[in-house]
Amino acid sequence: MAEFVPDAACVVGIGRSAWGKRGELADRGTLRLALEAIHAACADAGLDPRDIDGFAGYCDDETTPAELTVALGTRDLRYAGLVWGGRGSGLPGAVTNAYMAVASGVADHVVVVRSIVQTRRLGQSVAAGVGRGEAIPLNASYTVPFGFALPAALYAIRAQRHMALYGTTIDHFAEVAINARRNAVNNPDARFRTEITREEHHASRLIAEPLRLLDCCMESDGAAALIVTTPERAADLRATPVRVRAVSTSHERKWGIGGFNQLGEAFVSTGHRPAAAELYRRAGLGPDDVDVALFYDGFTPSVIMSLEDWGFCPIGEGGPFVAEGAIRREGRLPVNTHGGNLAEVYLQGITHLLEGVRQLRGESCNQIPGAEVALYASGVGAAPGGGVLLRRW
């Protein structure tokens, strides 16, 4: 197999639109939100928006390059790619697409963008997205008729087995939520800036036992974007670039639709253990080199499983790891220093990458002193999920 070429792309600009709760920005629409985010990212980079020549999207984003190019005044469209489905897990795939496009010379400035208006609720059951009398998708026939439809359920059923196998407790899940809220207090852009207690977590309403309301992110409207180019071009642009050291989207075998036939104990993981091994190998770095971890946290068990999958503790010890305060910003491995999906905003992971860039520029609201390497890891989802390693310029 050909050698992966590390450090072949940089993030030179980050931006976001206004954001708000589910449906709040429906009048503006996804195109407007995406444009706001891309303009902000271009301003950050010192780049004329008309010089964007590639688009990388994920999660079946509604905003199409056909609309974007007209409204942005794109001079030349050289690349456009979308990662299929996968809920929020497709972000590393979109970054991979942008990375390949600029590293190969296919395009010069590729924007990775996610825009969401949740008029059709992602967080509601798949069944609820289907009108009366409409058939559900064929692949949903093996889950929805049994009531296995909420995104929370995908995590809850893994969390339950994790508890049975390893003794993980709901106190451990609570600590993940507490950490997210605590970090968001210092983030002026965060939607949920009040701290919560373990008691409040336990008392919040049951969503899918063992998960409660405060184990879940809140659906949001908004958009965010980041601009990817080559290190050579990055040196000429305004913002301090951040290197994309490596990307990986390898996935567990048999991790597909339905997602309950994983081999061994991969069921109680995010599905990204092969991606972790490949990412570290490609980067020539390991878990000990990571200064800040940005884990997809649509639901709290995702963080505990990610700690294990990405090698920060042995399999099964994610619970005790968080219990000792290790993921707090003063701890061994600061996690989601912006507040994550749970407390900042739920834009399916892309704002985690923005925080990674801020950390490596030294601009985070919860800056980790001397941060050199940041890891983004996607959550439970069908392939391709995986990770992105960012490195200071």
Added chain:
Amino acid sequence: MPSDATAAAPGAGAGNRPAGLPGPVVAPVNEGMWRAAAEGRLDLQRCTACGAHRYPPTDGCARCASLDWEWSTVPGTGTVYSFIWVPDRKRSDETRQVLYNVVVVELDGTEGDPVRIVSNVLDAWEIGDLHVGQRVELACVPLGDGIGLPCFRRAGAAAEAAPDALGADAAADEAGRAGVAGGGATAGSGG
């Protein structure tokens, strides 16, 4: 329509099933299974080239990549691999919250990688009625139009007693027997 039939099923004494959910789509890759469930059997796709069972239904074999398959009846017993409890708003009111369960069952008597199925345990009503490792057996729910859903019920009291409720020394014999019974079924799945 299947969805109406599903909604009606709980009231018709089908046990603990979520209310008001749509029925499955019937397609060539799954029709045999829904029809078998209406007759009280669990039929899975089995690769005609290598013999591996698979679920959920799909067109190719993950073990040997063959596109040829046939229906194969499996015993319908299995072990709870994991589970959740979800509030059922349609069956709850201010005074009473009704929960339904969703289980992942690892099935006995299959060839190849373990085969798991998402389903409901019809006679489990409360948190505490289910645990990982619990034995269950097929209990199908008819939906009308000749199709049904493969659901489960908790296996007989003797098997049930083995993991949880065993007195310290007294039931060593019984534990032995339960172990043999469970082991026999598991051996069948190794294939």
